[in-house]
Amino acid sequence: MKLVRYGDVGSERPGMMDGDTLRDLSGVIDDVTGDTLNDETLDRLRSIDPTTLPEVSGNPRLGACVGHFGKFLCIGLNYSDHAAETGAAIPEHPILFFKANSAVVGAFDDVVKPRGSTHTDWEVELGVVIGTEAKYVSKENALDYVAGYCVINDVSERHFQTQLTGQWTKGKSCDTFGPTGPYLVTRDEVSDPQNLAMSLDVNGKRMQTGNTATMIFTVAEIIEHLSGLMTLHPGDIITTGTPPGVGMGMKPPTYLNVGDVMELEIEGLGRQRQEVKMDA
Template sequence: MKLLRHGPLGGEKPGLLAADGTIRDLSQAIGDIDAARLSAEGLAEIAALDPMSLPVVDAGVRLGCPVASVGKFIAIGLNFSDHAAESGLPVPKEPVVFMKATSCIVGPNDDVMLPKNSVKTDWEVELGIVIGATARHVSEEKALDCVAGYALIHDVSEREFQIERGGTWDKGKGCDTFGPIGPWLVTKDEVGDVQSLGMWLDVNGTRKQTGTTATMIFSAAHIVSYVSRFMTLEPGDVITTGTPPGVGMGMKPPEFLKAGDVVTLGIDKLGSQRQSVVAFESVYPSAAQ
């Protein structure tokens, strides 16, 4: 299934993408695509519905993050050896774990807003893992049993804040609008082998990143198992798993986003995103309608 949430920012309703490409409303059948709904039982109840019997939603509707009330937004850094090389950093022996603020989460086609005083805002296409069952010290063999599905994530990053301002990476990763997720949460059965998905990202129509989840240093199963050793993973948590090479910081000379740029990105089976880059506003801008 491809589950989604549609409607204005803060007023999203649950939905799904039907086989005929139409968006169907789920709000009369379920409350939301939240932690309780992401269990195997909750997903099975949605799967039992006839999508063609559900109301059709306007094709131009805004899409929000497909997961309501994300609990933890966890990120893995330097998970592609060629990206580590372009960053001038050694390949990690264990996953590099940091956090993105849940307040940075937006819909897949909402604007990305440059932070105040930003000079090095960068792009990163990434595979996201959506947790569907509690995981605590779970084995790698059973780790994917705790996963509800996967989603496309744009891990927008301000490199000066991240690298040159001291402390941890988090402050360059959690700025407002720095976490577009979606368009859909795609359940495991529809994704199949998560370690064989093509990835791409363009800026203003020029290809910047081309990669595949096959070259991740640490697999999705390893990441879920590893992170669960340090914190309990709960339904509704999201893990973004690293980016292939081609980020702006690694260009020669470096390239960074500016107001007016348009970023498009996608992962096989998980859909695509499109964001316009806008200048900082002291009042958080309304989401694109």
């Protein structure tokens, strides 16, 4: 299934894609959140004939594909070729940082550069959404705890990230720096999360091309590691790192300007598009 949340900011309603047709799920579930991403509810949704659901007319905004989540956990430098382009060593363990929940927006919402930003960068990433509470799980069964997968643009302000004294969170958590969606694709439709092609263009020029096969730590290994540190709750989002081609790795480094358009895609999970604006 492809689950969505559609409507104005703060008033999103749950939906399901029926091919190219958006169907309303608000008569079945309240929202797409940790409360509704358990296996029992997902099985119930799969049993519904989508043609019996109301069709949503027009072209509504698609919000982030998961609402009211608890944690947004991010893994850094998880592709060896991306680590090399940034001059970083291959990590021995997954590098963890957090992105503020207030950074999360829809897949087609604007990305807004914060005041003073000169080094805003792009990162296409595979997002993983937890469906079952996970504590001390092994990599052998870790994927059973996943509700689904999505596209994430881990937008980053590199000066804030590296030069403002502190952790990476400063450069990762600016408002709008977490476009998520457009769909939450349930795990039964993703046969192998370690074999998904991914790409990102800026103004029509290909910047990133990669595949999740080149991750240093697999999705299962990441879940094993994180669940050994903290309980992962239904609805928690994990973003798993980016392939090479980010702006800071170019010679010379290249960053986003107002008016630039990012378009990104992961195989089977959909496309995103954001225009860059400047904060007032």
